[in-house]
Each structure stands twice: as C-alpha cells, then as structure tokens.
Amino acid sequence: METPAQKVTAKRPRVLIIGGGFAGLNAAKELSSLPVDVTLIDRKNHHTFQPLLYQVATATLSPGNIAQPIRRILSHCANVKVLMDELTAVDLSAKKAQFKNLGAVDFDYFILATGARHSYFGNDQWEKFAPGLKTIEDAVEIRSRILSAFEVAETEMAKTGTHKPLNFVIIGGGPTGVEMAGAISDICRMSMRGDYRLIDPAKARIILIEGLPRILGPYPEDLAASAVLQLQELGVEVMLSARVTDVQSDAVVTDKGVVPASVIMWAAGVQASSAGKMLNVECDRRGCVLVDDFLNPPGQPDVFVCGDVAHFEQDGKPVPGVAPCAMQMGEQAARAIACDLAGKARTKFRYDDKGDMATIGRRRAVANLKWPVKTHMSGFLAWLSWLLIHILSLIGLRNRLAVFFAWIWTYLRSESGVRLITDDVAEHPTPLAVTKDGPHLETKV
C-alpha cells in the first residue's frame, strides 16, 4: 500500500548529507521545509558541540552535556532520515556514494560536511603521546591522562617521598590551546587542592608552546598580548617561537630546548577529514576541498562542501574553521537547493563574521567582537559574554540548563564535577611502572 505522500516522494530530489556537525545539521534543518528527501549519515550517532570539548577534557562537563543524538536533534524534520555509517567512496559522475554497511546510495545533491582532524604535519607517531581534541573519545582520553598524572605523582610520593615534576604541556597557542591551558591551571590551583595529602597540585607547571612569535593567530595583536598576560596570571608559561621537533612519551623537544612532560596535548594543527579527497577534485595541502563562491567544487553545481572540510576564500584569505562559519555554510547549501527548486538564481556565499572569543580559565577571556559593535574585550566582561553566548548556542534546553548548572557549581564551589578516570589502571602502564624494576624502596604509606 503506497500512500499518496510516498508517490510524490519518489520524484523528490534526494539530498545526501555526510556529517552531523554544525554544517551538516544546519543544512538538514534548513532543508526540512523543502520538498526534498534528505539522508544525513555520520560515523557517530551524536553531534558534538566542539567549542566546549575542552571542558570535558578538563573534567568540568560530562560528555552528555555537549553531545546529543543527531536523530534526536532532527526528529522534528519529517523529511530527514539519519543513519550511522561510514563513507568509503564517492562517484560524482554516477551520483553514487558508497558506505561501509549501506553499500551504494544514489543522490541528486551531495553535501560533504565531514569536518577536520588534527594534523601532526607528517609525524603521526606523535599522536599517541600528544592526543588532539576533536571528539568525545579524545576528550575522555585526555581527561584520564590529566587525572592519572596526579594519581601517579601521589603514588610515587607515597612510595619514594618524592615525585617527578608535574608538567602539563600544550602544543599550539590557538584558541583550543589557550583554553586548555587556562582550564588545566584552574584544575591544579583550585579543584584539586585539598584532595591530595602528599603532593601539591598547585605546583604543577603548565607550559603552552607556540611555534609563531605570538599566540591566538587569528586575533588582533592587543588581544593576543592580553591573553598572554592573563595566562601568566594563572601561572601558565607561554613559550613563543618554539618549533617542536620531536614528541616523546615524557618530553617535547623544541628548537629552544627539551620540555619534560607528564601529559602532552596537541592543539597545533588541523587537516580536513579524509572524505575530502574522495571527491577527486582539487584540494589544498590540508586536504580541504577548494570551493567557488557557491560552495561547489568547480564544475560540480550539485555538490556542496561545507564547514572545516571546505577551503573557501573571502577577501583573499580562507574563512576560519569555526562553528558559526560551518553553520552558515550548511544553511547556504540548503538555500542553493531551495533556489534550484524555485527556479531562481543561487546567491554567492559570504561569511558573516560576528567575532571570536576564547576563555582563559574561570573568569577571564578575550573577545574580538565584530557585532553588534566592533570592539576588543578582555578579562571578566569578555568571560561573561563568552558564557552567555555558549549557553545560548548549545543545542537543546536540557543541555543548556545542565551546563548552566555545572558552570554555576564550578564557579561557586571551585570544584570540577566529572573527575573520572575510566580505564583500568592496569591497562595503562604509568611512569611509575618504569621504576618497578629499579632499586627497592621502602614504601612510606
């Protein structure tokens, strides 16, 4: 029995969206009012609110606070199907995409929005020592490493009466690196104090290594300088113009010397997801697909590339890899399809940049606002603006309330709420394990 609705369906253009990040979600939402059949496919079942991932990695928020099932977010979009699968190949001329489980899927329009991963600039062997921060799994792994470092130091102290210095090293002075450094300082100086009997977490060193002569590249000079001062107030050591030449299990080697490290985090570079290359069109050296003013690869009007996997230039330089830009690109792709359906000419994409902001610990931030007024802000006021904007940007009332509650609590009580190490200690050889075969020392427990 075919309903009339299903008969119509058969002739509706099929739009295939790959990726449930900011770009893919916004494309799907925008397409939900059009007479099209949308299928959104992602490797994960959830959308991750990446701007707050560092707060999961530093034990302030739970993964569930910043992640939501994609199909839940789109449950009110009746013409959108959501599937969990992995893209393996794309044939643009045949208009077919190949997936691991689904097999071949036909489409009329294709929207690629698969985002980016970290780039180790050809040194992928560094990843195991210096994980990056792009997924919930990354964040939980980094959280375990940070918390384990304190546990190892306390155990070492109990065993030998001394412990190796606690050094947290963040490679990369962009917004993520700055936010991580500030948050780790808060953990050491506030949340952890009083919980250890033998070590003093406040004595941990936090070192932010940046290869360029300044941090926060995309921000104006004055804000970058302010950020350095604010970081230093939190006890963070900022190493500028230090080129990393090697990353080892317990040290970062730079051209300015070796930095011993208990935990290393990578926030230095990103590359496009490998799906970009599957299109067989021109990509930049980071694997981002070069797109024209309409977000299409040249000569491919039915293919849109949006978000971090796209290389779109505006005013002579690529647009930044930030959430608002990805969201606007997703909406643009959907609007172009709407124009096609209405028989109207498509419009060119233009990124409407309202500014950037980055927090530095629990009451500081820098903000480069371009809307509603063009201004630079630093310190507490910038931090309050950051809080407000991020609460409002979160998807779903429940997560907004839960994050608001977590922040109020963290701020008032100087406590981190989610300090869980969720791997067996037995499975992670700790630095202490190395000393096991060394001289036997009387344990001073």
Added chain:
Amino acid sequence: METPAQKVTAKRPRVLIIGGGFAGLNAAKELSSLPVDVTLIDRKNHHTFQPLLYQVATATLSPGNIAQPIRRILSHCANVKVLMDELTAVDLSAKKAQFKNLGAVDFDYFILATGARHSYFGNDQWEKFAPGLKTIEDAVEIRSRILSAFEVAETEMAKTGTHKPLNFVIIGGGPTGVEMAGAISDICRMSMRGDYRLIDPAKARIILIEGLPRILGPYPEDLAASAVLQLQELGVEVMLSARVTDVQSDAVVTDKGVVPASVIMWAAGVQASSAGKMLNVECDRRGCVLVDDFLNPPGQPDVFVCGDVAHFEQDGKPVPGVAPCAMQMGEQAARAIACDLAGKARTKFRYDDKGDMATIGRRRAVANLKWPVKTHMSGFLAWLSWLLIHILSLIGLRNRLAVFFAWIWTYLRSESGVRLITDDVAEHPTPLAVTKDGPHLETKV
C-alpha cells in the same frame, strides 16, 4: 621540621583499606575521627553508586552523575590518604600487602572491601556476548550496544527494506535484571519513538530469562508476582525456569528453546573479587571470605572483610550483597578498631535490614520495607519511595541535584538524556557487516 602532630603519627596504628566502594568508604569515614593513619587504595579513582548503574547503561544518567573521585569524597578526612593502585598479594602473618606500583605496604589493621564481579559459572567465554553491569565502563559498553542495535536496524531497513527483529535479552531475574528490563522497555516505547523514520522501536522484544521458577529471589512471593505483572504491562516477556546452556553472539540457548538476541545482558550471578583468595583463608564457592561474628576471618582479629567480598551469615543465611549491608559492615570494622583503641570489647556485627526495593520502568516499583514499618508496596507509590531513597543516598549535593534534574526531565519529557555511542562504528563489526558479502541489494535510502 617535624611538627608535634607528625611525631604522634609515627606511633598511630596504620589501617589499610582496599576498595573505595560502599564498605571501604564508610570504614574510612568512620575512622577519620580516630587516632589512626588510614590509607585507602582502589584500582579506580572513583566510587561508583552501583544501584543506579543501570540508568547509565540505559542512557538516563551520565557516568559523572553516579561516580565521584574517592579522594574528593574523603577530602575532609585529614588522616585518610587515598591512592590508586592494584593489590597483588597479601601476607597476613607479616602484615604486608603488595601492590602493582607501590610495592610492599605495611599495616596494623587490614580491611578488605573489594566487592564482587559477575560470575558466568565457569563459562567465561559468554562474557563478550553478554556483559555484566558492575562498573562505569560496563555501563557505557552496554549503553553503546543497546543504542547501536537500533542504529543497525535502521541501516538494515534502509538497505533491504526489512530488519532482523530487535530482541533485548536479559539473563537473570534479580533486582538488576528486573530494573534493566523495565528501563529498556521505557527506551523502546518512549524515548526512542519519533526519532526513527524506518523502524518502530516499540516493536522490540524484551525478554527476561530466569533459571528459577520465580524472579526477585530475595523478595516475598507477592512482590515477585507483582513485579512479573508490572513487567508484562511494560511489554517485557518473562521466561521462568529457563536454564541457560549457551550464550552466542546473536542468541541465548536455554533448555526451553533458543532465544534470538540483538543485545544480551548478564545479570545472573556474582562472584567475589579475586582479592578474597589472596588472604589464604577459607572462602565459599563464590570466592567470598568466610568471616565470624566480628567480620574477621577465623583467628585474624586485625583483618576485616566487608561488603560483597565477605560471606557473613545471619539467622542461618548469608546477608545480601546490597549497599546498605556493605556500608554497615564498613562502619562495623571501624568501630571494632575504635573499641581496640579504647580498650573495650568489640561488639558482634548484625545487619540492620531496612528492606529492599527495585524499580520497574518509569513509574513502577516493588518495595519490601522492614523499616519504619513492615510492609509490601507495589506500583507508583513504591516507585516514589525508591526515587526519594536513592536521591538521598547519592553522595554529594551536586550529584543529588543533577540526578534529580535528570529524572524530572526524563519523567516529564519521556526523553533519555545521554544517548551516546562512544566507540567508532568502524571498530565494532555490526550484524549488518555480516550481510556485506551476501547478494547485493539496491539500497532504498
């Protein structure tokens, strides 16, 4: 520079507690007012509120809601040190315990409170198909399996127009099995509806398999019968007197027939943690240490065994492996040490049983109260009592508020808050993958 306090310290009895569960934590808290030096060692950095683990496994609560760092919980106990390490051996005559990282640790008193794990009755090969529910990691794994089953069915439906039946099979009709069955029914009938375009989650079968002729063994007959009715109202099929003879990746074999299964959960039996055997004293067949009226193994007055790893008989039968009993045992061990210090005779342990309760889905429960009044309760009122008692039992105001908020939300919105699959789909071969080499079918996306 030695302070006077430290000088005194040198002569204070050293109490070594293994395990930060209900028993270990309560022993440590009770010991915090005594002139002793306490060291609590656990493999994990966090205490887990096990009675609510099934709500993490069924996506209602976040791991952080029911787990807290042990050292945080005990941060106000100045004479308690917390370390994260793994016990490898105990020498009771030399009063030394051996740890993986710490090496040998001397003690004057030893409190073993390492709890229990699932038992597969000699069929450990079943574990990978039918995980049990004892840790946060277990819960997250089961959550991923349940949610993935729906995703696989939706993908299968998109590919072939049909899907294998969704069967959730829970082995073991004790309180955990009953609570899991009810919660999965809620997910299928409420939280998931409206989120899938192709499958109907409400058509999933939920099958509870119990080897005995009745469920909820420790509860009175009338409550067990009521629980069966309440489960059936939720669409759960209860198979009684069905002995499991084999567990496979996609089926449970019983002497009453083969039950096909998408996801299998094990709630059938527990055995003591392996630490029990390290004492070289008499254990029962589940590995629980036989203890006397004072919670000591015979002839070992300085060794206490508390919680699920202890076999303590009262009125001719072993006390149940529940949180209140573990807490009382932990306190008892501490009080025995207090008696020693005061030169008083120790008192015998007696479990003060206030009753048991188990929820069945979102608004039902059974309660066998023994205090403040002896009564049997079923249905909504029992459920309200269950809510109240569990909120009040949670550790920490923050978790109480967060769980309260999550429950209000879940109840009012019929939504599960934490539906995250946190493993790559690529890493888990799904049943769909099996069909990959079969005949090629046109994908109906």
